[in-house]
Amino acid sequence: MGNWRDMLKADPTNWLLEESNPSVCYFTLTDILDRPQSDEAVGTAKREIMHTGMVPAILDRQRQPAYLQALPRFYTEKYEGLVWSLIVLAELGADATPQIKEQCEYLLANSQETRDGGFSMHTAQKSGGGRITEVIPCLTGNMVWSLIHFGYLNDPRLQRGIDWITRYMRFNDGVEDVPQVPPYDRLDICWGRHVCHMGVVKALKALSAIPQERRTTGEIGDTIQKASEFLLIHHIYKRSHDLSRVSKPGWLKFGFPLMYQTDALEVLDVLTGLGVEDSRMDEAMDIVLAKQDAMGRWKTESNYGGDRLLIPMGQKDEQSKWITLRAIRVLKRYDYRHRWALRHPAGQSHRANSPQ
Secondary structure (H helix, E strand, C coil): CCCHHHHCCCCCHHHHCCCCCHHHHHHHHHHHCCCCCCCHHHHHHHHHHCCCCHHHHHHHHHCCHHHHHCHHHCCCCCCCCHHHHHHHHHHCCCCCCHHHHHHHHHHHHHCECCCCCCEECCECCCCCCECHHHECHHHHHHHHHHHHHCCCCCCHHHHHHHHHHHHHCCCCECCCCCCCCCCCCCCCCCCCCECCHHHHHHHHHHHHCCCHHHCCCHHHHHHHHHHHHHHHHCCCCEECCEEEEECCHHHHCCCCCCCCCCCHHHHHHHHHHCCCCCHHHHHHHHHHHHCCCCCCCEECCCCCCHHHCCCCCCCCCCEEHHHHHHHHHHHHHCCCHHHHHHCCCCCCCCCCCCCC
C-alpha cells in the first residue's frame, strides 16, 4: 500500500493525538500508527477514554433519575435514548463497565425479539422482549455491532442476533424477489422493492466486527459477500441502474456519529475494514480525498442529530477529528495511490511537505 501521507495536503496526526479527545487519540495510535495494545501511549489513551471527555459525561447523565425513567423509550427518544447512547459509547471505545453491562442487558431483555433474535423499536408488553412487528435491520445491525464491542460475541443471545442478520437480510435492488411473509410483509421502507441502504450498511458493519477467522465461511461469509456486492454495484453512493445519478445527496455529506444513517465514508470504512478493494470504490475515494482542507483535515458536513445527543458533538462546518480519523483510516487501508496517480500529472502531490 502507498504511504497515506502522500494523499494529504498536510499531516494532521499530531492534532489527532491531542489528549483532549482520548478516543480519537487511541484509535489514531492503533489504527493509523499501528501501535500495539502493549504500547504505553495506547494504554494511557485507553484508560483516559473512561476518565476524560464524552464517555464519563454520558455515563454521569445516564445515572440521573430522569434518564432512568425514560429507559422504556430506548429507541424513540431520539437521540438521547439508551439505544443511541450505547451506540455512541461503543463508537467512542468505552470499556464494558458494570453500568454499561446493565444497559446491554436491558436492551437484550426489552428490545431483542424473543423468537428470531432481531432488535425492535418497542417492547412487547404482554410477552416481553422486542415487539416482533417492529424489528428493523438498521437497529439490529447497530445493536449487534455495539454488543460485540462490549464483549457479547459468545453470548447465545447475541448469536441469535447474528443469525437474524444472516437469515433475514435481503438485498433487493429494485425487484421484490422475496416472499411477502414476515418480516418482509411489513415496514416497506426497510424491505420493499429496494432494500434500505442503511440497513445493509449497519448489517455489514455488525458482521465486520466478528473476528476474521469466524466470519469468512458459512452463512456469515456469504452474507458479507452479498452485502459488499450490493454496495459495490451502487458504486457506494449511486443508483445501480443509472450510475450517472446519486442515490441520496446526503450520503456525500460526511458526519459522525451517524446513528441509523450512513454516508459514503462510513461505507468505505466498513468495506476497507473487511479488506475489500474494488475499482467501483474509486469515485467515492476521489470524493473523500477532495474534501480535505489545506491542513489535511475533514469537516463535519452533517451532524445527523449529534446536537441532540445526551452530550452534543459534531458542530457543522467545523473540522472533525472523527471524520479525519475515518478518512485517513480508509486511505491507509486501500491501495488507492496507483489509481490516484493516474489522475494527476507526474510529481504532483497533495502533501505540502515530504512524508515523514
